[in-house]
Amino acid sequence: MSYINDALRKAQKDKQSRYAAYGNIVSASGKKLDRSKKWLPIIGILAVVLFVAGMIIFLYGPEDKKVPAPRISAPPAASAVMNVVSTKPQIVKGTIADKKNKAGLKKETASPEIKVKPGNTDSRIIYEQALQRQHEGKLKEAKKLYKKVVKLNPRNVQALNNLGVIYMSRKTYKWAIIRFNDAIKIKHDYTDAHYNLACLYAQKNDVSRSLLYLKNAIRYNPEAIKWAKDDGDLKALADLPEFKKLLEKQ
Numbered sequence: 001m002s003y004i005n006d007a008l009r010k011a012q013k014d015k016q017s018r019y020a021a022y023g024n025i026v027s028a029s030g031k032k033l034d035r036s037k038k039w040l041p042i043i044g045i046l047a048v049v050l051f052v053a054g055m056i057i058f059l060y061g062p063e064d065k066k067v068p069a070p071r072i073s074a075p076p077a078a079s080a081v082m083n084v085v086s087t088k089p090q091i092v093k094g095t096i097a098d099k100k101n102k103a104g105l106k107k108e109t110a111s112p113e114i115k116v117k118p119g120n121t122d123s124r125i126i127y128e129q130a131l132q133r134q135h136e137g138k139l140k141e142a143k144k145l146y147k148k149v150v151k152l153n154p155r156n157v158q159a160l161n162n163l164g165v166i167y168m169s170r171k172t173y174k175w176a177i178i179r180f181n182d183a184i185k186i187k188h189d190y191t192d193a194h195y196n197l198a199c200l201y202a203q204k205n206d207v208s209r210s211l212l213y214l215k216n217a218i219r220y221n222p223e224a225i226k227w228a229k230d231d232g233d234l235k236a237l238a239d240l241p242e243f244k245k246l247l248e249k250q
Helices: 002-060 078-082 096-103 118-135 139-152 157-169 173-186 191-203 207-220 224-229 232-237 241-248
Strands: none
Touching: 118 139, 118 157, 139 157, 157 173, 157 191, 173 191, 191 207, 191 224, 191 232, 207 224, 207 232, 207 241, 224 241
């Protein structure tokens, strides 16, 4: 049995001697690995710090060129638009409307009595266009424009009154009365609408109503007496004593 044990010891020695030459290499690489493992966390921390510093410089550092803010165009001032509208009524001589004005009937309101708000600038411009068409006798075009004005500004008594005048000239009395009354509801002392209603009812031979509205017109504006003196639309009232008394008040 001893010779077997001796053989085993010898084999063990041979095995150990075979790898002895590589012992230093294995042990050295192991140390290097241990050292590199120690530096890995430090390198990682430095990388994070550098990254964060770079981001801060990128986001908050000075820039050579700044991006300009978007330019927003503001709407033109209301006063600038209002200057486009002429304050004087544009009157064409020799038209039917002018003859009626000379006779006394305030056929259309030439100059608005209510101050125009900035939001109603467009309706004011359209109103001036409609008034010009009406002076030219282009009543169909004028009516369309006045309707646009009323749609933009339902409280425009001048447009309502002038629509009533157009309807009255066409003997469409129902709609003329509606428009005149619409204007009076908004402005109860609106002389033109009262006077035009007086003329309308005189044309219909309704003298009582005609006198009523004529009295209203004279009460709100005594100048209506001058209009009534030579107004052919009021001929139905000419022989009435009450009408004559009204004209004598001047």
